[in-house]
Amino acid sequence: xxxxxALRDEVHHLGVELITVGLDSLGSSGxxxxxxxxxxxxxxxxxxxxxxxxxxxxxxxxxxxxIDEQGMIIRGVTxxxxxxxxxxxxxxxxxxxxxxxxxxxxxxxxxxxxxPATYHAALKNWITxxxxxxxxxxxxxxxxxxxxxxxxxxxGHAHFELACEAVVQDQKAIAVEHFQAAHRLVPxxxxxxxxxxxxxxxxxxxxxxxxxQGPHPDHPEQWPYEGDWLSDIRAEGPANYYQPWED
Amino acid sequence: MIVHGQxxxxxxxxxxxxxxxxxxxxxxxxTCIPLPFATDTEDLPAVALAxxxxxxxxxxxxxDVLAIGPDSxxxxxxxxxxxxxxxxxxxxxxxxxxxxxxxxxxIVYAWAPY
Numbered sequence: 001x002x003x004x005x006a007l008r009d010e011v012h013h014l015g016v017e018l019i020t021v022g023l024d025s026l027g028s029s030g031x032x033x034x035x036x037x038x039x040x041x042x043x044x045x046x047x048x049x050x051x052x053x054x055x056x057x058x059x060x061x062x063x064x065x066x067i068d069e070q071g072m073i074i075r076g077v078t079x080x081x082x083x084x085x086x087x088x089x090x091x092x093x094x095x096x097x098x099x100x101x102x103x104x105x106x107x108x109x110x111x112x113x114x115x116p117a118t119y120h121a122a123l124k125n126w127i128t129x130x131x132x133x134x135x136x137x138x139x140x141x142x143x144x145x146x147x148x149x150x151x152x153x154x155x156g157h158a159h160f161e162l163a164c165e166a167v168v169q170d171q172k173a174i175a176v177e178h179f180q181a182a183h184r185l186v187p188x189x190x191x192x193x194x195x196x197x198x199x200x201x202x203x204x205x206x207x208x209x210x211x212x213q214g215p216h217p218d219h220p221e222q223w224p225y226e227g228d229w230l231s232d233i234r235a236e237g238p239a240n241y242y243q244p245w246e247d
Numbered sequence: 248m249i250v251h252g253q254x255x256x257x258x259x260x261x262x263x264x265x266x267x268x269x270x271x272x273x274x275x276x277x278t279c280i281p282l283p284f285a286t287d288t289e290d291l292p293a294v295a296l297a298x299x300x301x302x303x304x305x306x307x308x309x310x311d312v313l314a315i316g317p318d319s320x321x322x323x324x325x326x327x328x329x330x331x332x333x334x335x336x337x338x339x340x341x342x343x344x345x346x347x348x349x350x351x352x353x354i355v356y357a358w359a360p361y
Binding site for chain 1: 248249263265302303304305307309310312313314315316317318319321322323324325326327328329330331333335336337338340343345346348349350351352353354355356357358359360361
């Protein structure tokens with residue numbers, strides 16, 4: 001969150017507003033710590049039912065949508081890595097005494113590919129040149145480049161919203177049923193999977209409990225989902241986790 | 248979108264879906280779908296609306312709610328480049344609409360705390 005606040009403070013005087021949308025069926029209780037730590041100067045919104053998935057096609061985070069002054073999408077859902085930073089001051093490695101699964105997760109995450117320099121150069125170009133930027137897409141390109149939609153996927157969005165509503169109403173068993181249906185019907189959505197997995201917390205993971213996202217080490221038979229973060233990233237390949245930038 | 252009970256507020260449906268309810272039916276861009284019920288009231292019958300528009304509908308009687316999924320016209324996640332008027336709360340519960348920020352370039356960033 002703090003990197004988005006820094007970006008907003010850098011570009012706001014150029015006529016740009018940045019809006020962050022926190023996707024979490026736990027609502028404000030899930031998002032509060034990160035938002036308060038960043039003390040954002042921009043609108044920091046909370047999306048309990050993942051409306052941006054249904055409305056824009058968000059399937060992973062961080063992803064962005066660029067919208068012009070008239071409210072037209074000029075670049076739809078795009079992988080949006082944080083701005084590039086120098087290595088100076090970066091953590092030397094994972095914290096000590098991390099559970100083995102978290103070490104494995106961090107090992108796979110290190111192989112996730114993204115291109116922040118290209119993304120942010122294009123963003124700055126659009127901010128400066130607006131509709132004359134080569135990165136401002138036509139309406140037809142925005143539609144054509146948006147993700148797939150089908151009656152099955154649309155049904156999956158409905159199941160996912162019901163799952164989130166069940167979380168809100170503290171009906172966990174019902175939530176799991178609808179999460180499972182959503183995962184089956186919208187199989188390429190990492191956010192739909194990660195949202196469900198992150199609710200199956202494992203106390204042994206300590207502060208990383210929402211990042212464990214997999215079976216309990218002592219009770220793996222109780223895991224209610226077909227996949228988990230580590231299994232799925234290995235099956236799909238960390239290099240395919242984010243869609244590459246497309247000019 | 249989540250519907251509590253059997254009816255849906257017209258304005259809520261329009262804001263959540265981008266479809267506009269007119270006398271001739273539910274309209275988006277060049278498309279209008281006739282509706283088999285009166286549209287001059289604020290509350291619309293949710294099931295009849297979803298069925299008429301061929302929108303996916305999942306009922307969850309254990310919670311007395313139902314969910315209506317998005318349309319799949321055109322086979323793409325976005326069927327119009329006009330941004331839907333996303334409306335969400337901040338930490339204080341204050342609602343913000345995308346349309347509140349028109350006149351500026353807007354960058355929407357989706358993130359998650361997990």
